[in-house]
Each structure stands twice: as structure tokens, then as C-alpha cells.
Amino acid sequence: MQHVLYLLLRRLRTPIIALISVYAICVLGFTLIPGQDLDGNPWRMDFFHAFYFVSFMGSTIGFGEIPYPFTPMQRGWTTVSVYATVLTWLYGVGTIFALFQDSNVRRLIQRTNFARRVAKIHRPFYLVCGCGVTGQRITKLLDDHGINSVVIENDQVLFDRFEGDELSLSVPGICADAADPEILALAGIQDPLCIGVLAITNNDHTNLSIAIDSKLVMPERLVISATQSKETTANLNSFGTDYIIDPFGTFADQLYLTLRQPYKHLLHDLIVNPNHNVLASPHQKTEGRWVICGYGRFGQALEKKFLAHGIEMTFIEPDPSLYKIPAGSVQGVGTEAKTLLEANITGAVGIIAGTPDDADNLSIIITARDLKPDLITVARQNKDANKPMFRAADVNMIMQPGRAVANEIYMLIRTPMLMQFFNAAREKDREWSRQLLMRITDVLQDQPLDTWACELDSTNAPAVSDWLDRDGKLSIAALYRDPRNRDNPLSAVPVLLKRGDISVMEPSDTTELLTGDQILFCGQRAAHTHINWTLSNHNALRYIITGRYEPGGHIWRYLRRKWSSNKTDERISEESEKNQ
Amino acid sequence: MNTENVVFAFFIVLALTLNFGFTLGDIDNIEHHNVYELFAAIVISLIATVMKFGDRTHVGAVLLATSLVADLQLIICALIWGGVNHLTDTGMTPGIMASIVSLSAGALLANICSVILLIMETNMMRH
Numbered sequence: 001m002q003h004v005l006y007l008l009l010r011r012l013r014t015p016i017i018a019l020i021s022v023y024a025i026c027v028l029g030f031t032l033i034p035g036q037d038l039d040g041n042p043w044r045m046d047f048f049h050a051f052y053f054v055s056f057m058g059s060t061i062g063f064g065e066i067p068y069p070f071t072p073m074q075r076g077w078t079t080v081s082v083y084a085t086v087l088t089w090l091y092g093v094g095t096i097f098a099l100f101q102d103s104n105v106r107r108l109i110q111r112t113n114f115a116r117r118v119a120k121i122h123r124p125f126y127l128v129c130g131c132g133v134t135g136q137r138i139t140k141l142l143d144d145h146g147i148n149s150v151v152i153e154n155d156q157v158l159f160d161r162f163e164g165d166e167l168s169l170s171v172p173g174i175c176a177d178a179a180d181p182e183i184l185a186l187a188g189i190q191d192p193l194c195i196g197v198l199a200i201t202n203n204d205h206t207n208l209s210i211a212i213d214s215k216l217v218m219p220e221r222l223v224i225s226a227t228q229s230k231e232t233t234a235n236l237n238s239f240g241t242d243y244i245i246d247p248f249g250t251f252a253d254q255l256y257l258t259l260r261q262p263y264k265h266l267l268h269d270l271i272v273n274p275n276h277n278v279l280a281s282p283h284q285k286t287e288g289r290w291v292i293c294g295y296g297r298f299g300q301a302l303e304k305k306f307l308a309h310g311i312e313m314t315f316i317e318p319d320p321s322l323y324k325i326p327a328g329s330v331q332g333v334g335t336e337a338k339t340l341l342e343a344n345i346t347g348a349v350g351i352i353a354g355t356p357d358d359a360d361n362l363s364i365i366i367t368a369r370d371l372k373p374d375l376i377t378v379a380r381q382n383k384d385a386n387k388p389m390f391r392a393a394d395v396n397m398i399m400q401p402g403r404a405v406a407n408e409i410y411m412l413i414r415t416p417m418l419m420q421f422f423n424a425a426r427e428k429d430r431e432w433s434r435q436l437l438m439r440i441t442d443v444l445q446d447q448p449l450d451t452w453a454c455e456l457d458s459t460n461a462p463a464v465s466d467w468l469d470r471d472g473k474l475s476i477a478a479l480y481r482d483p484r485n486r487d488n489p490l491s492a493v494p495v496l497l498k499r500g501d502i503s504v505m506e507p508s509d510t511t512e513l514l515t516g517d518q519i520l521f522c523g524q525r526a527a528h529t530h531i532n533w534t535l536s537n538h539n540a541l542r543y544i545i546t547g548r549y550e551p552g553g554h555i556w557r558y559l560r561r562k563w564s565s566n567k568t569d570e571r572i573s574e575e576s577e578k579n580q
Numbered sequence: 581m582n583t584e585n586v587v588f589a590f591f592i593v594l595a596l597t598l599n600f601g602f603t604l605g606d607i608d609n610i611e612h613h614n615v616y617e618l619f620a621a622i623v624i625s626l627i628a629t630v631m632k633f634g635d636r637t638h639v640g641a642v643l644l645a646t647s648l649v650a651d652l653q654l655i656i657c658a659l660i661w662g663g664v665n666h667l668t669d670t671g672m673t674p675g676i677m678a679s680i681v682s683l684s685a686g687a688l689l690a691n692i693c694s695v696i697l698l699i700m701e702t703n704m705m706r707h
Contacts, residue, residue, distance in 0.1 A: 003636075010634025017630050024623040031616075047619060048662040 004105070004112050011099055015092035022088045026054045026081040033077055037068045045074075058085035110174065111186055117172035118188045121148050126413065127187055127194050128152070129178040129210050130201030131162045133384060133402025134226070134247070134409070138198065141410045143167040150187050150194075152178040154201065179206040184213050196222040196413055200245075200405075204232040211241050224409055228297060243412055250408055251401045252301035255352070255378065258397060259286045260309065263433035264425060270440065271418065271451050271522060272407045286376065288349030289313065293334035293364050295325050298354045298380065298401070314343045335363040340371055350376030350396075358386045362393050417453040417520045421496045424505050436495070436506060440522050443491045450525040454535060456517045461535035467545075468515045474545070476519070477509035483533050483540035486547060490530050492523025591628040592643075592698055595650065596691040598624055603684045608674035613681060615661065622654045625687070628694075639701050646693045653687035 030050035037043040045053070049067060056063050057078065070078065099105050125148035128135050135151065139162070142149045151173035153159040159175040176183045178201055188194045197214040199207035204227055211225045224243045227233050236244050257265040290306070292299055295317035303326070306313050315329040316339055332339030334353070345351065351368045353361035361379045368375055378397040381390050390398050411418050425433065440449070458465045467474060476497070482488040497507035498518040504511070507519075521531065534540050543549055598621040605612025629647040632640060657680045664670045 006634050006636055013630055013633050016633075017627050020623060020626050020630065024619075028616075028619065031619075046665065047615060047658075048666045051662075 004108050007105060007108060008099060011105075012092075012095060015088075015095045018088050019092055022084050023054060023058065026058070026077075026085060027051050029077045029081065030054065030074070033071075033073050035068060035071050035074050043068065054081060054085070057082060058089065060086060111176075111183075114172050114174040115186045117170060118150055118186065118191070120170070121150070121172075121188070121193065123148055124193050124195040125149055125188070126196045126198060127184075127189060127214075128198045128200070129184075129206070130154075130199070130226075131158050131173070132200070132202060133382075133400070134200050134406040135198070136162060136165065137403055137406035138200075138410055139167065139171060140165065141406065143169050143171065145414070152176060152183060152187055154178065154206075177206070179203075179209045181209075181213055184210065189214055190217050192218075194218075194221070196224065198409060198413075199223065199225040200409070201226075204228055208232055208235060211236055212239060215239050215241070222413065224412060226405070243409075245405060245409060246301070247401055247405045248297045248301040249304075251298065251399065251404050252305045254404055255302065255399055256305045256309065258399075259350075259378075260311075261430070261433070263430055263437055267425070267433055267437050267440075268422060270437070270449055272411050286349060289344075289347065291316065291334075291340070291343050291345055291348045291351045291368070293317075293351070293353050293361075294355035294380075295320070295323055295329065296354075296356065298356075302352070302354065314348070316340070316343050333360055333364075335360055335367060337367055337371060340364075340368055345371050345375070348372075348375070350378065352378040352380075354378075354380045356380075356382055358382050358389070362389060365393055365395055415451055415453045415520065417496060417498065417518060418451060420498070420503060421505075421520055424496070424503060428505065436493075440493055440495075443493055443523055445491070445524075447491070447524045447526075449522060450528050451520070451522050452528050453518055453520045454531065456513060456515055456519070456535075463538045463541040464513070464535050465515050466538065467541060468513060472545075474513045475509060476507055476511045476513060478544055479513075479519070479531060479534060480521070480523075480527065481534075481544050483530055483537070483544060486544050490523065490527040492521045492527035492531065494519050495522050496520040588631055589698060591624060591631055592647075592691075592694050595621065595625045595628045595647075596688070596695050599650070599654070599684060599688045599691050603681055603688050605681075607681045608678040610672055610674065610677050613677060618654070618657060618661070618684070621684075621687075622651075622658055625650050625654055625691070639697060643694055643697055646690045646697070650687040650690040650694070653683050653690065657683045657687075 027047065027050045030045045030053060031047055033045075035043050035045060053066065058081075060082070065074075126138075126142060127150050128139055128142075129152045131139065131151050131153035135153070136158075139149050139151060146169070148169055149171055151162060151171060153162060153173065153175055154177050156175055159173065162173055172187075174183065174187065178184065178199075189197065197210060199210035199214075201207055201210075207225045207227060211223050214221060214223050219240065222243075223241045224245060225236050225241050226245050226247055227236060228246065228248070233244050233246070254265070254268070257268060289312040291314050292302060293316045295303075295315045299315060299317070300323070303313065303315075315325060316332055316334040317323070317325055317329060318331065318333045320329060320331050330339055330343040332342070333355070334340060334343075340351075345368055351364065353364040353368075355361055355364070358381060361381070365377045365379050369377060376397075377395045378399060379390060379393070379395045381387070381398050381400045382402075384400075384402075454460060456464050456468065464474065464479075476494055477489075480490040480492045480494070482490050494507055495505065496519070497504040497511060498520075499514060499516070521528070534544055539549065598617060602613060602617040602621050625647065629644065629651055632644040632647055635641070635644070660676065660680055660683075661672075664672055664676050670676070
């Protein structure tokens with residue numbers, strides 16, 4: 001990359017040379033022109049005084065004629081010099097201002113500043129390419145959790161909106177094409193601190209080139225890419241992209257869960273979206289035929305999902321010739337009663353307004369409800385700003401594709417175990433979901449939910465792994481006891497235990513732990529802190545196992561050993577046996 | 581033939597010749613060293629420096645550096661000269677002239693380096 005200073009210096013070459021020359025000529029003139037001192041003796045200005053005089057004259061400060069009043073000859077030269085120096089200054093300053101207006105220079109300055117801000121991040125960060133609804137939401141989520149990110153967005157409008165966001169961390173952003181390797185390099189794609197690259201622009205090709213670039217530079221680094229076509233998916237897979245997200249597929253998946261698996265949906269929503277109020281109710285009747293407005297990418301993803309589960313549907317699409325639309329579909333937008341009646345809205349159980357236009361979606365919902373008041377209404381909200389309108393319309397379910405995908409991606413990068421949990425949960429039945437949901441809600445007591453994974457190894461859980469390595473026994477129940485008072489259980493539920501390739505859903509309290517186990521917990525945020533304490537603090541763990549506080553420092557431990565030789569150890573093993 | 585190259589070489593060589601002209605003579609003889617020649621040497625040296633701005637090649641960077649060294653030495657000469665004549669009552673003495681000329685001889689070395697580099701670059705271009 002060009003350095004800004006070099007560019008400025010090169011462009012300023014002519015004005016600076018002009019200034020030096022004009023000053024030199026003026027100074028020389030004053031030393032050569034004969035003058036007179038106060039007594040009328042011939043006198044010549046020396047270089048010192050000439051330079052002094054030209055300096056203040058050139059900047060038009062003007063201290064007068066020094067050291068003696070000038071002769072007419074000197075005054076004439078002064079007149080020439082004044083015009084020459086002032087004009088040269090105007091030329092020089094004008095060039096500098098013009099330079100900063102120059103788009104090339106401004107872009108260079110912008111990039112230099114961006115690179116400097118990226119270099120200033122001294123903690124692991126994520127590179128977010130594409131700052132649409134999804135990207136913006138992810139950046140916000142990362143920021144909320146104190147994780148740095150760097151943003152690249154091609155669209156000036158979206159970029160301005162991102163810059164207007166109030167984030168607590170410094171999030172460097174640049175408005176440029178993320179497919180450009182030079183921009184990616186500036187954004188720190190080669191930086192070992194960059195722990196993940198999210199290619200979530202609207203353009204499949206751009207996403208592809210970002211993913212390739214990242215995999216070439218650092219093959220083991222996490223890459224998550226969004227895609228909208230099968231070809232790109234296959235291509236992304238071929239070079240080992242870690243997660244490929246199809247925004248519409250993900251969204252259709254969640255919509256299906258909402259309609260047909262309400263408990264699983266509630267569970268999913270509770271975990272992924274901790275502060276979100278769920279609008280779906282598990283008691284609603286959702287059996288029957290659905291009317292779906294819009295057969296674009298979203299409609300097609302829904303069709304695939306619904307067909308797989310044998311749900312009946314009728315599509316309304318304004319331009320059926322564009323796609324291979326299924327038979328029985330109706331032509332129209334769906335905002336008019338006529339079209340809706342044609343699609344037999346009165347015989348349907350619900351309507352999904354899934355067009356990319358928010359106003360159309362609202363209009364569809366309102367018209368449809370007029371025709372059949374007890375209709376279940378699902379509206380797709382595309383823009384965050386339209387939230388109040390959708391709330392006011394009293395829609396049963398508002399689906400926000402951008403947000404849904406953002407939550408999904410955030411979950412992936414924060415706790416990859418969650419993905420395994422949800423995949424395993426798909427196999428479980430309705431009752432299981434309901435009970436787990438109840439158990440988690442009981443524990444939460446209206447506090448926001450935190451989900452975290454802990455690994456029982458020597459770095460993340462030194463105390464526990466130490467204890468297990470010395471053949472100590474520990475059950476999973478011991479982990480979520482309060483390290484301040486072990487009779488109190490902490491507000492947390494272990495939902496998944498992973499040992500090697502085996503995963504156990506909702507492991508029972510008596511499960512014996514082994515070194516290297518990974519456990520996924522759901523619970524209150526406070527419980528997270530306490531469990532971390534137990535995992536890493538030998539004294540806390542010892543208290544939980546034995547019920548007694550032991551001295552912690554080397555000297556105290558030594559004295560205590562001296563005093564009661566082996567008694568303590570015996571007692572500990574007795575106690576832990578009792579606990580089992 | 582490229583006008584820019586002619587101008588560039590002209591200023592670099594002129595900076596050297598003026599510098600040489602000023603330095604030539606008995607080191608402590610005030611009569612042998614003209615103030616106008618020093619002035620011209622400084623101005624030309626400054627212009628030569630500015631002309632090297634923004635050249636990102638390695639030779640360009642070294643040329644800029646040698647030029648800056650020459651500027652520095654010559655400006656110190658001028659400061660001493662002006663200082664003894666106007667700021668203190670010392671006036672010009674053979675001793676002071678000797679130190680001014682030795683500083684200017686240092687600048688001369690830097691300017692010689694510049695010219696050698698210029699010749700080398702010209703030779704490389706030919707290959």
C-alpha cells in the first residue's frame with residue numbers, strides 16, 4: 001500500500017520548490033540592493049537581516065523597514081517580493097487543500113487510519129465482512145460480550161448506519177469491497193489475532209473469495225460463510241469452510257420449529273435469544289393448510305421444509321413465470337382480498353407473509369385477518385426500523401431473517417457445543433423438550449439465560465483436572481454446587497456432556513466426570529462465575545468435596561501437614577466417598 | 581532524453597559544485613570563502629532535497645538521506661555565520677571560519693555520495 005506521507009510529499013514537490021526559489025530570490029535581492037543608514041552612508045543588508053525581513057514580509061505580518069528606512073530601490077524590490085511570496089503561499093496552501101479534497105488521497109488516508117485501528121487491537125477479534133442486518137446484529141452481540149470485531153461493508157448507506165451505531169469497543173470499519181485481497185489484508189486477515197472470518201455479504205461470489213483468502217492464509221482458522229446457491233455451497237465445502245449458513249434455509253427451519261415443535265422452538269429461542277419474548281404459544285392449533293405469500297428464495301426454502309413434513313400449502317406469487325412454481329399457486333401480491341380469496345384463505349389455518357417488502361407483508365396480514373379473524377399470522381420483517389409497525393399490527397409471529405441468522409452465527413462462534421445440542425435435540429420428542437424447558441425456566445427465575453461450555457482440562461479447569469488426575473472421583477452434581485455454601489445448588493442445568501465422540505443429553509447428576517469431558521451448561525450468569533471458580537480454584541473445589549476450608553498458601557499448607565501429618569488426606573478420601 | 585531527469589541531475593550536480601566552490605580555499609582564511617556562495621549552496625541543496633521527495637525506490641530513499649545530511653550541515657554553517665556576526669559580539673574570526681568550512685566539507689562528502697549514487701542509478705538503467 002502506498003504511504004500517505006509519500007503521496008503528499010510527491011504532490012507537494014512543486015509548491016515547496018516554488019517557495020524555496022521565491023524566498024531565495026527575494027533574500028538575495030535584499031542583500032544586493034544598496035541602502036543607506038541613518039547618516040546617509042552606503043549600507044548593504046546582510047543575509048541575516050534579509051532573511052528576517054523576507055520572513056515576516058512573506059507571511060504579511062510586516063514590522064516595517066528595518067534596521068534603517070529603505071531607499072526607493074529597496075522599496076521597489078519589497079513590492080515585487082510581497083506579491084511573489086504571497087502568491088506562492090496561496091499556491092502552496094491551495095495545493096494542500098486540494099490534496100485533502102482529492103478522493104484518491106482521502107481514500108488512502110481512510111485506509112491508513114483503518115489499518116492503524118486494526119493494528120491497535122491487541123485481543124482476538126472476528127472479521128465481519130458484510131454489515132447488513134445480520135452483520136450489524138453480530139457486531140452488536142460481539143460488542144455486548146466484549147469481543148472485538150472488524151467490519152468491511154461495500155454499501156455506503158449500510159456503512160453509515162454501522163458508523164452511527166453506539167458500540168462500547170473500538171470497532172474499526174471500512175467502506176470497501178471485501179472481495180479485494182488488499183482490503184482483507186488491511187482488515188487483518190493475516191493477523192494471528194483474527195480468530196474467525198464471517199463472510200456474510202449479500203454476494204455469493206464475494207463470500208467465496210473471502211473464504212478462500214482466509215483458508216489460504218490460515219487453514220485452521222474458523223470461517224463461516226453465508227450462501228444462497230447450491231453451487232457456492234459445494235464450492236465452499238471443497239476447501240473446508242467450517243460452517244456454511246443458508247440464511248433462508250435457517251429461517252425456514254426455525255419457522256417450521258415454531259409452528260410444529262413449539263417446545264423445541266421455545267427452548268431454541270430461550271437459549272439463542274436470551275432477552276427475547278416469544279410470541280409463539282404451544283397451545284395454538286397449527287394443523288392444516290397454510291397460505292404463503294412470496295415464492296422467492298424464502299418461499300422455496302419453506303416449501304422444501306414443509307413438503308418434508310407433509311404440511312399443505314398454497315403459494316401466492318406476483319410473477320410466477322420467474323420460478324418453477326408448484327401447481328395450484330395463485331398469481332398476485334396477496335395484498336388484495338380477491339387474490340387471497342382465490343387462494344382460499346377462509347379454508348386455511350394460517351398465513352405467512354414472506355415477501356421482501358415490509359409494507360406488503362403488513363398489508364397482507366391485515367387484509368387476510370379481515371377475511372378470517374382467527375387466522376394465525378406470520379409476518380417476515382426485513383428492516384429493523386419497522387419494528388413498531390409490526391408490533392402495532394398485532395401479528396402472531398414476527399420473523400426477522402437477518403436477526404435469526406445473526407443469532408445462529410453468534411451461537412456457533414461462542415459455543416460450538418450448542419450446535420451439537422440442537423442437532424441432538426431434533427431427535428428428542430415433545431415431552432422431553434417440554435420438561436427440559438420447565439427445568440431451565442425454574443432455574444432461571446426470570447434472570448437472563450447464559451449458556452456456556454466448559455472443558456475439564458488443565459488449562460480451563462486446573463483444579464478439577466488435577467483432582468481427577470489423582471484418581472479423585474467427582475460427579476457432575478458437585479460442579480454446580482455453590483462454592484460459598486455447598487448445600488445450595490447453583491442455578492444451572494447441565495444439558496450436554498461430551499466425552500470423545502459420545503454425547504449425552506441432560507447427563508444425570510450422578511455421572512462421574514473424566515478429564516477431557518466437555519459440559520454445556522444453561523443457567524444464570526452468576527452461576528457461570530461460580531462454576532468457573534470451582535473449576536479453577538483448588539480451595540473452592542476442596543471445600544465442595546470435603547465441606548471444609550483448607551489453608552491455601554504454601555507455608556500454611558506446610559505447617560498444616562507438619563501438624564496433622566496425613567490426617568487431612570484420609571479425611572478427604574473418606575468425605576469424597578461419602579459424597580459419591 | 582527526459583527533461584525531468586536533466587533537471588534532477590542538474591540540481592544534484594549543482595549542489596555539489598557550489599558546495600565545492602565554497603569549501604575550496606584556506607580553511608581559516610575569511611577572504612577565501614564567500615557568503616553568497618554558501619547561500620546559493622544552501623538554496624540549491626534544499627531544492628535538490630525536495631525533488632527527491634516521494635521516490636519510493638531504495639536508491640531514491642538513500643539519495644534523500646544524503647541530501648538531508650548535506651542540508652543539515654550547510655544550515656548549521658549558516659546559523660554559525662549569522663550567529664557570530666549578529667547574535668554575539670564575537671565577529672568572524674579565522675577559528676570560526678575554519679569550523680564553518682569543515683562543516684561545509686562534511687556536506688561536500690554527502691553531496692559526493694549523492695552524485696555517485698546518481699551515476700550508479702544511471703548505469704543500472706542502461707543495463
